[in-house]
Amino acid sequence: MADLILLNKPYQVLSQFTDDAGRDTLAKFVRTPGFYPAGRLDYDSEGLLLLCNDGRLQQRISDPRFKLWKTYxxxxxxxxxxxxxxxxxxxxxxxxxxxxxxxxxxxDQPPLWERNPPIRQRKQQATSWIEISINEGKNRQVRRMCAEVGFPVLRLVRTRIGDWALDGLLPGQHRRQSVHLPDKPPRPAEKRRSRRS
Structure with missing residues (x-):
């Protein structure tokens, strides 16, 4: 068994426990020793961040080879x-x-908490919402994808990673749960070496 902390990371909080520049970090919200983030969520993004106390579970969540879907x-x-x-x-x-x-x-606009500080938007500029799920983790990927098709991101909230979801957690809140790990974690399929005839 391993333990997992599901945290609703607030806006402008680093996905780490220390910062030399004095910015808010996970230490402000998670004080349980031995837990480390599995993956990251950008400083200016909000929502679900998973923290583990087991290296195998951390790898299964954060390693892109396992292709967990992440929803925003x-x-x-x-x-x-x-x-x-x-x-x-x-x-x-x-x-x-x-x-x-x-x-x-x-x-439609989802039932979210008010962001602090609120987003900057022009009064004459219409906005819209999408739900997008990806199973890879390029740097700032969702923001860059949306900008590439002509629609810059104003707000980004991660709601789900694999089977884990926010489910009512407010910014800064977290809950802990136990996760059963198989005796031997499955390995991603390895490419077979090609043989020349």
Missing amino acids: WVQLEGQITMEAQLALKNGVLLKDGPTRPAKVKAI
Whole structure:
């Protein structure tokens, strides 16, 4: 058995426990020793962050080879088009390579907490929301994907990682649960060496 902490990381909090510049870190919200983040969530993003006290579980969550789906609610500048949604679904070409296909759908404004500080938006500029799920972890990937199709991100909230979800956690709140690990964790499929005939 391993233990997992599900934290709703607030806006402008680092996904680490120390910072020389004096910014808010996880230490402000999680005081249980021995837990470390499995993966990261950007300083200016909010939502679900998982912390583990077991290296095997941490690897299963954070290693991109295991392809856990991560779901986000994203507020965009402008009214998202069907063409842009289709481009996101098919994968877009970023400077560090193409993205895998994503799961994308337009949604109504979700029932979220007020962000502190609130987002900056122009009164005359329409906004829209999408739910997007990806199973890879390029740096600031969702923000860059949305910008690439012409819709900059105003707010980004991660709601789910694999089978784990926020489920009512408010910013700064967390809950702890036990996770059963198999005796031998499955290994990602390895490429077979090609043989020349």
